[in-house]
Amino acid sequence: MPISTARVATDRPGRYAKQLAAHMGRKIEASYSEETGRGTLVFTAGTATLEAQPDALLLTVEGERENLPGLEDVVGRHLVRFGARDELLIAWQRDNGEAGLVHRNDDPEA
Template sequence: MPRSEARVITDRPHRYAKQLAAHLGRKVEGSWDEQTGQASLTFSAGTATVNAEPGLLLLAVEGEADDLDRLEDVVGRHLVRFGAKDELVAEWHRDNGSPGTVQRNDAEEAASAG
């Protein structure tokens, strides 16, 4: 199954992973393991994992090729919104070598466009 990954630099990886799992877990099946620092989410279109590592979050989504954009967007957009103060950016890379989507704070996008 096609896969896409993003490495998000942050000083608070556990906080954001737990928050993302709790928030998205209200709408889809999700779990958070405090010991391992790993969250897993099951969407109708695929799955996502979030691993809290020292200084970064490792995000991964798997689904049909047509669903990767949507899975990347849902996981990345929510994370970036939670981490707006820290200016988190999720830049996805697909296992076939092609670039995925990018989620960043809208205020940052507007400032760089002007």
């Protein structure tokens, strides 16, 4: 299954992963473990995994190729809103070498 990844530099990766999973969990199946620093979001079009690393949040979305932009968009838009004061930059890279979407807090549609 095609994937797209984004490494989001932040000194609070666990906080953002937990917040994203809690927020998305209102509408979809979502989980996050503070113990492992890992989470999952299950959409009808695919899945997203969240991995809190020491200095970044690693995001991976997986789904049919035509669904990747939508998955990147929903995960990226929500995360950039949560991290507005930290000026998070989310730049997706697809496994076929194509650049994916880019989200930042100065984006008027974010």
